[in-house]
Amino acid sequence: MSEQLGSNQPFYTLRDIIITTVMSLFYLALSYFLVGYNTNQVVLVILFNSLFYASPVTRKFILGFSIFIVYWILFDYMKAFPNYNFNKVHIRELYEMEKHLFGIYSNGILLTPNEYLRIHGSPWIDIIGGIFYLMWIPVPLAFAAYLFFAKKEQFLRFSMTFVLVNLIGFVIYYLYPAAPPWYVQYHGFVFIAHTHSNPAGLIKFDHLLKVGIFQSIYRQGSNVFAAMPSLHSSYPVIVLYYGIKNRLGAINVVFGIVVLGIWFTAVYASHHYVLDVFAGITCAIAGITLFNWLMKRQPLNAFIEKMLIVIS
DSSP: OOOOOSTTSOSSOHHHHHHHHHHHHHHHHHHHHHHOOOHHHHHHHHHHHHHHHHOHHHHHHHHHTHHHHHHHHHHHHGGGSOGGGTSOOBOHHHHHHHHHHHOEEETTEEEOHHHHHHHSOOHHHHHHHHHHHTTTTHHHHHHHHHHHHHOHHHHHHHHHHHHHHHHHHHHHHHHSOBOOHHHHHHHTTOOOTTOOOOOGGGHHHHHHHTOOHHHHHHHTOSOTTBOSSOHHHHHHHHHHHHHHHTTOTTHHHHHHHHHHHHHHHHHHTTSOOHHHHHHHHHHHHHHHHHHHHHTTSHHHHHHHHHHHHHHO
């Protein structure tokens, strides 16, 4: 990238303009071909280009956050390649295993934790749980923003760990397609392809506050049969790990509370089984461990050094 040489000289070149324009158009065309038109795609392109050309600081910021953009694009493109086209969807066996390991008796009937909590829920838990579940992306992104401005090398390590954990999760989604608890509630044990995503218990949050937040979010869900592992449960673990690693003190207590809140709500709102949550935690630990192992290898260290030059 070119540097700013004078007050009247732009910090970008014709080459920069050509590359970003071609990449933006290619992304929009490929997205339209794979998953159809979505206004979010246009917003992403406008956001990237705006920050890329606004100033040298915003350019470094958006280039640093490009790894999260790659994650979002991959997640979105999963719609074009449903995992149920590659392997059998697990519905009944996961439900029965959950009931066998974590079942709770209520009035003489053995229920899964999801079923039990659905019966014994309350409006205040619906609201608090909804607030926690809204944090699964804003908290990691806000933490990443803090690291970007305060500790750039830690920012790169955090963001690369985040994407690595997601890639592990995506692989498992295709190896072991799994239905969420709400699917059994609404559709039983019969596999129905092209089933639309559902806010499940989180719809109570929308109704209580008279908003359409979760309804809107789950209208854009990429894959219903991607409940195992719960990546919602993975993300706060990564944040807490890097919070502790960077000795952030009291803020780590907040991160810990968010971790527990998201884990609980995942089950309470019938989006995940307890088994899914444990799998998400395991996925996070595996990704963190793998990344730390890779950091002992020269290629990854060299890549981070190059990225530091770009965003510093």
